[in-house]
Amino acid sequence: MSKNSGVLKRQRFGYNTDSCGRYRRFINFTKTALSAPVKIALLGFGTIGTGVAKILLNNAARIAQAAGRNVELARICDKDIRTPRDISVPENILTAGIESVINDPAISIAVELIGGLEPARTFVLRLLESGKDIVTANKALLASHGAELFETARKHGRTIAFEAAVCGGIPILNALSTALQANTLQSINAIVNGTSNYILSQMESGQTSYQEAVKQAQQLGYAEADPAMDVDGTDAVQKLTILAQLGFGVAVNWKDISRIGIESVDAIDFRYAKELGYRIKLIAAAVRSNGGLELHVSPTLVKADNPLARVKDAFNALRIVGDSVGPVFFQGLGAGQLPTASAVVGDVIDTVLGRTAITFKALNLWGKETADSGRQSAAVKSPQEFFGKSYLRLNVKDQPGMMHEISGVLSKLGISIASMIQHEPETKNGGEPAVLILTTHETREGDLLKAIQALENSPAVLEKVVRLRVQG
Amino acid sequence: MSKNSGVLKRQRFGYNTDSCGRYRRFINFTKTALSAPVKIALLGFGTIGTGVAKILLNNAARIAQAAGRNVELARICDKDIRTPRDISVPENILTAGIESVINDPAISIAVELIGGLEPARTFVLRLLESGKDIVTANKALLASHGAELFETARKHGRTIAFEAAVCGGIPILNALSTALQANTLQSINAIVNGTSNYILSQMESGQTSYQEAVKQAQQLGYAEADPAMDVDGTDAVQKLTILAQLGFGVAVNWKDISRIGIESVDAIDFRYAKELGYRIKLIAAAVRSNGGLELHVSPTLVKADNPLARVKDAFNALRIVGDSVGPVFFQGLGAGQLPTASAVVGDVIDTVLGRTAITFKALNLWGKETADSGRQSAAVKSPQEFFGKSYLRLNVKDQPGMMHEISGVLSKLGISIASMIQHEPETKNGGEPAVLILTTHETREGDLLKAIQALENSPAVLEKVVRLRVQG
Numbered sequence: 001m002s003k004n005s006g007v008l009k010r011q012r013f014g015y016n017t018d019s020c021g022r023y024r025r026f027i028n029f030t031k032t033a034l035s036a037p038v039k040i041a042l043l044g045f046g047t048i049g050t051g052v053a054k055i056l057l058n059n060a061a062r063i064a065q066a067a068g069r070n071v072e073l074a075r076i077c078d079k080d081i082r083t084p085r086d087i088s089v090p091e092n093i094l095t096a097g098i099e100s101v102i103n104d105p106a107i108s109i110a111v112e113l114i115g116g117l118e119p120a121r122t123f124v125l126r127l128l129e130s131g132k133d134i135v136t137a138n139k140a141l142l143a144s145h146g147a148e149l150f151e152t153a154r155k156h157g158r159t160i161a162f163e164a165a166v167c168g169g170i171p172i173l174n175a176l177s178t179a180l181q182a183n184t185l186q187s188i189n190a191i192v193n194g195t196s197n198y199i200l201s202q203m204e205s206g207q208t209s210y211q212e213a214v215k216q217a218q219q220l221g222y223a224e225a226d227p228a229m230d231v232d233g234t235d236a237v238q239k240l241t242i243l244a245q246l247g248f249g250v251a252v253n254w255k256d257i258s259r260i261g262i263e264s265v266d267a268i269d270f271r272y273a274k275e276l277g278y279r280i281k282l283i284a285a286a287v288r289s290n291g292g293l294e295l296h297v298s299p300t301l302v303k304a305d306n307p308l309a310r311v312k313d314a315f316n317a318l319r320i321v322g323d324s325v326g327p328v329f330f331q332g333l334g335a336g337q338l339p340t341a342s343a344v345v346g347d348v349i350d351t352v353l354g355r356t357a358i359t360f361k362a363l364n365l366w367g368k369e370t371a372d373s374g375r376q377s378a379a380v381k382s383p384q385e386f387f388g389k390s391y392l393r394l395n396v397k398d399q400p401g402m403m404h405e406i407s408g409v410l411s412k413l414g415i416s417i418a419s420m421i422q423h424e425p426e427t428k429n430g431g432e433p434a435v436l437i438l439t440t441h442e443t444r445e446g447d448l449l450k451a452i453q454a455l456e457n458s459p460a461v462l463e464k465v466v467r468l469r470v471q472g
Numbered sequence: 473m474s475k476n477s478g479v480l481k482r483q484r485f486g487y488n489t490d491s492c493g494r495y496r497r498f499i500n501f502t503k504t505a506l507s508a509p510v511k512i513a514l515l516g517f518g519t520i521g522t523g524v525a526k527i528l529l530n531n532a533a534r535i536a537q538a539a540g541r542n543v544e545l546a547r548i549c550d551k552d553i554r555t556p557r558d559i560s561v562p563e564n565i566l567t568a569g570i571e572s573v574i575n576d577p578a579i580s581i582a583v584e585l586i587g588g589l590e591p592a593r594t595f596v597l598r599l600l601e602s603g604k605d606i607v608t609a610n611k612a613l614l615a616s617h618g619a620e621l622f623e624t625a626r627k628h629g630r631t632i633a634f635e636a637a638v639c640g641g642i643p644i645l646n647a648l649s650t651a652l653q654a655n656t657l658q659s660i661n662a663i664v665n666g667t668s669n670y671i672l673s674q675m676e677s678g679q680t681s682y683q684e685a686v687k688q689a690q691q692l693g694y695a696e697a698d699p700a701m702d703v704d705g706t707d708a709v710q711k712l713t714i715l716a717q718l719g720f721g722v723a724v725n726w727k728d729i730s731r732i733g734i735e736s737v738d739a740i741d742f743r744y745a746k747e748l749g750y751r752i753k754l755i756a757a758a759v760r761s762n763g764g765l766e767l768h769v770s771p772t773l774v775k776a777d778n779p780l781a782r783v784k785d786a787f788n789a790l791r792i793v794g795d796s797v798g799p800v801f802f803q804g805l806g807a808g809q810l811p812t813a814s815a816v817v818g819d820v821i822d823t824v825l826g827r828t829a830i831t832f833k834a835l836n837l838w839g840k841e842t843a844d845s846g847r848q849s850a851a852v853k854s855p856q857e858f859f860g861k862s863y864l865r866l867n868v869k870d871q872p873g874m875m876h877e878i879s880g881v882l883s884k885l886g887i888s889i890a891s892m893i894q895h896e897p898e899t900k901n902g903g904e905p906a907v908l909i910l911t912t913h914e915t916r917e918g919d920l921l922k923a924i925q926a927l928e929n930s931p932a933v934l935e936k937v938v939r940l941r942v943q944g
Contacts, residue, residue, distance in 0.1 A: 051796075055654055055796055059654070059656070062656065063653075063654065066653040066654075066834065067834075068833075068834055163651060169794075169796070169797035169798065169800060170800060171646075171647040171650070171651030171652060171800075174643075174646065174647065174650055174651040175643040175646065175647065178643070178646055178650075178818065178821075178822060178827065179635055179643030179646040179815065179818040179822075180643060180814070180818065181535075181538040181817075181818055181821050182527055182531070182535065182538075182813070182814045182815075182816075182817035182818050182820075182821065183814055184531070184534065307779070307782070307803065310779070310782065317801075322641075322814065323810075324523075324527055324641070324810040324811065324813060324814035324817075325641035325804065325805070325810070325811050325814040325815075326641065326804065326805045326808075326810070326811055327804065327805070328641060328642060328643075328802070328803070328804040329801075329802070329803040329804065330800070330801070330802055330803075331779065331800070331801040331802075332797065332798065332799065332800035332801065333797070333798045333799070336798075338795075338796040338797070338798070339796065339797050339798055341654070341796060342652070342654045342655055342794065342796035342797040343651065343654075343797075344654075345653075345654030345796075346650065346651040346652065346653055346654045348654075349650075349653050349654065350650060350651075353830050353831075353834055354830055355650065355827055355830050355831065358825050358826055358827050358830070359825075359827065361540075362538065362539075362540055362825055
């Protein structure tokens with residue numbers, strides 16, 4: 001960075017004092033100022049990285065207007081800089097070496113889109129130490145190393161922005177960090193994994209098995225070659241970790257969050273759910289209850305008139321309830337090149353303008369004070385103490401006394417049945433396995449798990465009990 | 473404000489320079505800083521004002537945490553300070569005189585909740601001139617005097633925050649001003665008036681006439697004693713003016729926006745709309761089309777699977793499409809004491825933190841540069857040039873040649889029919905008035921209006937044609 005542009009900047013930013021003695025930052029959007037660009041580096045030139053490059057290069061004038069100065073894509077770093085992408089970038093900004101970013105003092109913002117834990121973690125730490133602000137879409141990294149990264153950023157007076165890490169283009173972290181700050185949140189219930197929502201939507205439409213739906217998701221580019229992290233709830237739990245930090249001020253290790261994937265859901269569960277007036281969605285939930293906070297990800301029966309029930313295909317959505325604002329609902333594309341890149345570039349603009357610096361300080365995320373700040377923090381409940389309704393699918397012997405035995409097991413453990421479905425068997429003989437669906441009233445999780453075990457030990461129950469949550 | 477607290481502030485805010493020569497604002501959340509409160513005044517102690525007082529007084533610790541310092545409700549100004557409200561406030565902060573707010577240099581933020589144009593306009597101008605930042609929920613004021621107010625604020629180095637002016641607790645202005653900035657918006661379609669949405673919902677449920685629904689809305693406190701501004705679209709147009717400014721950078725006079733209220737909708741329109749696969753909503757729309765921007769408020773047939781179609785009762789919602797983010801949908805309570813107060817207090821926190829100052833400068837709302845900034849601005853189209861689909865309800869003579877004549881009128885003017893419904897009359901005689909429903913393909917508005925006039929002049933058509941828009 002030339003000495004000259006430093007001078008230009010000094011003309012742009014400054015402070016003055018008003019009649020109350022308040023310090024005021026002022027920004028002058030003069031042409032001189034616009035000509036002194038902010039240089040940013042992109043780490044990772046995959047799908048999202050290409051999207052970010054597209055937005056920055058194709059909309060440079062508009063972004064300069066929004067950010068108050070030109071934003072220059074000064075470096076793109078990827079181990080593969082040979083494979084052509086569907087945007088052409090100046091050859092000389094491509095590099096395979098991270099050192100040229102870390103060691104370039106002219107670069108002030110690094111956009112981390114490598115994904116995964118390493119080398120992303122080491123790179124981000126070194127970039128923060130060398131004075132760069134970070135914009136990232138890496139939920140796994142934040143869910144695993146949030147505390148370390150934020151502490152390092154604070155130590156070096158830098159910031160981390162991460163709107164793109166949760167629900168792609170939906171500006172949800174922004175809403176939680178700013179406009180909804182007057183609220184104590186009651187709950188966040190969210191569909192945060194587009195792949196599993198697509199698979200569930202296909203299965204619900206009734207013509208697709210789980211295996212086929214997974215294959216379709218892969219063909220459409222929603223699911224990875226190995227979709228394990230999507231369908232087993234890992235991705236959703238990592239995003240929930242971030243939402244819990246922002247919405248409730250709690251720092252949890254994502255591995256400690258109760259998690260059930262969508263593999264346990266069968267085509268017939270959609271049919272029974274519909275009969276009961278519900279849809280099935282993979283819900284990531286953070287719910288305040290009895291002074292504690294319940295955190296879990298699991299396939300959940302959602303009432304058909306809840307807007308979350310109607311979120312189809314690869315969309316993401318969140319229903320947030322605050323003590324003042326009441327219920328607020330957000331829906332949008334949770335993944336994909338441009339929606340995610342939209343969030344990344346929004347964060348770049350916020351970082352250039354200095355909004356990120358203010359929010360970052362004020363929230364003190366993953367900071368020591370958060371837990372006892374009294375702001376919105378809540379003690380995370382142990383799964384045994386969760387309290388909620390459940391759907392149970394039992395394969396039972398269709399014979400006299402079966403119902404008496406099952407209801408006896410539940411009654412002994414204090415589990416109250418809310419509804420029950422058993423359809424006539426297709427063959428008229430009786431005595432063959434039948435499906436029995438039960439929903440419970442609100443039950444302590446520990447008691448329910450005991451009851452499930454007792455049911456599975458009962459001679460009337462033939463297979464493992466399938467259990468889904470029901471949104472109260 | 474004592475000299476002492478001025479010193480405390482100087483310790484809190486400041487700037488330093490980093491290795492790139494960038495200026496950085498820093499904020500220290502020390503206990504000393506927290507003990508120097510920001511003093512705010514409330515103008516208007518009605519429903520929303522009482523809500524703001526409740527949040528500020530009942531959640532002082534949490535708000536201090538979010539804002540980085542204590543927020544002190546130092547003055548409440550209302551012409552009626554005798555009637556008891558459902559919150560108790562210190563007697564000595566109540567005043568009937570605005571001068572004690574304007575002349576108190578210790579008050580740095582004034583929250584304007586008086587509503588309407590005067591005296592709100594004069595008060596806000598004087599408050600800005602005397603060095604106070606403004607937070608307001610007054611859409612009418614901004615829609616009529618936005619340019620004057622923002623110019624005055626800029627001149628005096630002050631800010632205006634107004635999240636609560638549009639869609640109550642839904643953090644939509646925040647999203648448009650920050651997180652969605654990377655996008656060129658394609659469209660905003662929104663339900664922004666809870667009263668008319670409640671009335672339409674009741675009529676749609678099929679058991680309520682327009683008059684009964686209005687009465688119910690009044691009993692529930694949704695509608696004013698005189699609900700004219702809600703049902704004739706005035707309120708919606710004023711909010712659309714603000715959305716158009718934020719989303720598309722255009723400054724329009726709300727009186728110039730094409731506006732149709734919900735009075736023209738009849739119970740039978742809901743039945744026909746349903747038959748065609750639609751719901752009817754009062755939609756405020758800003759849509760980019762052929763390089764221009766269409767702005768209008770009107771009862772609109774919305775496809776049943778569009779999330780806007782399912783927004784019931786007093787809820788508000790917005791569907792925004794950006795070039796990168798794709799469709800994003802927001803829903804929440806658009807009015808009411810605490811949802812609106814939630815937005816007001818969010819703005820207070822943003823103003824205290826300095827986020828508002830950054831956003832306010834960057835957006836340059838109602839500023840001279842906006843129109844030719846190239847950012848997102850678009851030329852506002854004249855209504856004659858709008859282009860879209862329509863629903864027409866005709867009362868016709870049920871006699872031979874009627875359909876031939878009507879189709880002839882439309883064909884001559886180049887209007888293409890997309891669908892048509894005429895049900896058998898209940899009496900079997902024929903010759904009695906019948907209802908004919910037509911929907912058109914995309915049509916230039918000027919041509920459609922000519923066609924409607926021609927239809928009304930035709931002897932086959934018995935009454936004024938009812939015309940609703942259809943969402944493409």
